[in-house]
Amino acid sequence: MTITLHDYSLSGSCYKVRLMLGFLGLDYDRRQVDFYPGRQHKRPEFLAINPLGQLPVLEDDGLVLRDAQAILCHLANRYDGGGTWLPRDPARFGPVMMWLMFAGGELMAASSARLHDVMSYDLDIDAARRSARAAFRVLDDHLTHREIDGATWIVGDHPTIADLACFPYVALSGDGGIGHEEYPAIRNWLREFRKLPGFHAMSGIPEYV
Amino acid sequence: MPPDQWNAVALDSQIRASSSNPVIVNDYAVALWRSASGQVNAWEDRCPHRGMRLSLGFVEGEQLRCIYHGWGYAPDGQCRQIPAHPDLTPPKTICARRHAVERRYGLIWTNLADDPQAALPDLGADEGWVAVRSIFLTGGVQEARKAVAGDLAEWDGTVSDGDVVTLEMPDGTRLAAAFQPVDAGSTGVHFVARGPAATAEGRHGLARQVVQLRNRIENN
Ligand SMILES: N[C@@H](CCC(=O)N[C@@H](CS)C(=O)NCC(=O)O)C(=O)O
């Protein structure tokens, strides 16, 4: 039984899945999709596995899953026996889901800004940066209160898929013209995330801490 | 010529040991870094080698290492190692540009003047100040100071206006707001407190009130 990831190296969303697979120590096949400039994710063969025409897609034991957040839930549910990445107790499950949706929702404005700057996407860059900054502020405000409690992670006392899903586009935001100057709590959280055992970098995110 | 002026640039507690941080003061980019042993440094955010931002670098012991080619700089600014030439003693002329930096009242302050003479703002005893939080407001520093002082005047207590705006609260807590001119369009405001509210619970409460202040100022 093999896991197959339809992947693009420079995609922050694919990076979410690669990070999770790495943290869980899972082997997988990487199918490189020529996202830019090839736009292979809009071709019929790819639309057959994801009609939304988006990366990432994960195939696992007959399942074909799209959406990074859904894939993180699947991997944690199936392979993380200890339940640390996806806690099931009521005090943490809801908050983890809430921040996971935030990662796939509001925070994706930072991805749009990056697609504009790096891959020449035609979109309203000012609006994208404004929305991304508003989302960063929500996260920084939350993490500021976590720091007062001496806590590091978005929910609970160890990293969860909420941290993992929020990490890539916040870390990569400089590529979209959004610096980290105004988000001190975010900076500290990013640094701690990069120190996690099993963490690996991607282009635009330094390995060193 | 940068003005001979101390500006708060961060909460001391938010600049962690072994970290390098981007900070902007009067349009000038600073790498604010703290060594493993806790020593704080404010340098021009520019590697002497090829100009990479040093705030993107990483700290190894007492050295700041540039992310680009890994050159390592000691707190005196001197380059001490060049990984591509491990046997070479780097010439003394390779030196990062350093600026005056102080820790006081739970804040980190820098003065970008070449030969700083000005005194730090005086808030009395240094002990007991704790971090509340930082906020960033749109607009220049004059505008931001006026807005913050105006908002604090509506809180219970007595406001003193100055380089640092302070509020004496009825329970004896002192709240201080110190300003960081970022550029014409942005100002950092760093809040610290001393007295009965300098507890975890008190800091949560004050931090929430400061966010409300930010929201009121932005909605005005
Ligand atoms: N909801 C998806 C969105 C992922 C996403 O935006 N993927 C980008 C690549 S990073 C993409 O495929 N964009 C193509 C498109 O939306 O047309 C997820 O979180 O996985």
Ligand code: FES
């Ligand atoms: S630019 Fe800093 S080491 Fe080369």
